[in-house]
Amino acid sequence: MVTVKVTETTSAAAVTQPSPSASPPILAAQDLTIRYGEKPAVVSVNVAIPENRITAIIGPSGCGKSTLLRAFNRMNDYIPEARIDGGVTYRGRDLYAENVDPVEVRRRIGMVFQKPNPFPKSIAKNISWGPAINGFRGDERLLVEEALKKAVLWDEVKDRLNESANALSGGQQQRLCIARALAMEPDVILMDEPCSALDPVSTARIEDLMYELKHLYTIVIVTHNMQQAARVSDFTAFLDAGRLVEFGETEQVFTTPKDKRTEDYVAGRFG
């Protein structure tokens, strides 16, 4: 019953998508293991993220999906006890090689967090700050406008660009955070449960936005909401206890899962 319902919502998003092999992977994890102290959070994961598609990472709480996501732009560097084995490549380059500057990595691979985290600055400054510190010398007003338009926030805030970002609603703040990431013109945007702190209306807006953006960017989204994964993503990776159980086109993962655990999870029987 549940599976049928999910299928209906999936079909709209996945109708024109080619198979994984059609586009070359932009990010890939090879035999990736991440430990916090002794406790492994991600175990021997191999996954290839296709370019200009939305890839969802789903799985029960504590399965390592956020840890895997953070490995893609080296945000795990800030968790002191995290240890990484195996590799992550971005367009063929090893992100964990000795001479790689994590700052450069994050300029190309942006991130949107679980809770909206606008800076305590004006709306415009929130957008222009990232490009400014990275040497942007163009027209700041244009940059702000473009980013806000891409994030479908422009019409709501165009008259109060100099007001504090903290005055916005939660959903607006999250779209501002997306706009902030977009202003960096990244290659990839990682989203870590971007809607978990938002109401259903704001969630729907963010999902629409992701659908708009996937023509321009590669998006990887971690979500605990299976309906959301089914609605927005082209590909789905299912993680359980740190291991990649299944990876494939979203429609296939949700309708004809190859693994019994995936089937149980998407059917809502655990997790």
Place this chain on the structure above:
Amino acid sequence: MASAAGSLAIDLDAKRGVRLREGAVVASLFTCALISILTSAGIVIVLFWEAAGFFKSVSLWEFLFGTRWTPLLEPRSYGVLPLVCGTLLVVAGACVIAIPTGLACAIYMSQYASDRTRRIVKPVLEVLAGIPTVVYGYFALTYVTPLLQQVYPDTLVYNAASAGIVVGIMILPMIASFCDDALRAVPESLRLGALALGATRFEVTVQVLIPAALSGIIASFVLAISRCIGETMAVAVAAGGTPNLTLNPAESIQTMTGYIVQVSMGDTPHGTLGYYTIFAVGALLFLMTLGTNLIADRVLHRFRETYE
């Protein structure tokens, strides 16, 4: 069934013994609180009462705007400006030393130091805060002043600079510790958000964390200034006892606190006008520290960024 319910009736009645005990606890705690408030109020009242006596003989105008302070020598003159100037000179010197160093120290501790380093550095700083201030005074006199005299030979034995430097060292732990707390209170999500935009740690600290923690940082500066104004022993020992309206830190000066110490310790007879000067100076000192503390309080509340 009815009888069973009756025998199991729950006793919810207030117990007399418990109530009395609770009442006694509340009463004694209230008394303790009252004593501390009454003592403070008493001190302030005495201070202003005695100061009022002083102002019967000397006009407020002469006191506040006079430029000579010689209450114990002929010709007597009661202009407090040289003392205020001496105090501010020491405060300025201390700020020049302590604000940049303290903030840098806090940035290092909160953003760069490993947990192990922090576990060593923070207690060491707190030890620095525990050194008796008179020790700082002699440190200034016997170590800092000779050093200053090597750099600038005209430095007097008692001088404002050495006092400012040691008071700066004295308030450094306070600034470092408060700023460290303020920077750590900025939500981690903000820091990660900035890092995820390809900012370096220094850019994140200076452009995101410091603005976000600004209220706490400024409040720590103001509280430190308040502490400098009130600081007594170190300046009494190191700065000298010459009320001097000067901005030259190499000269000998006297601060407001230094003057109060001098008169309290000296042989000025009680009841004379010279004796009452210390209450006038004390009242002014009180108003200055009260003012800075109120400013710190306002800054903390007014400019606090609110986070969920």
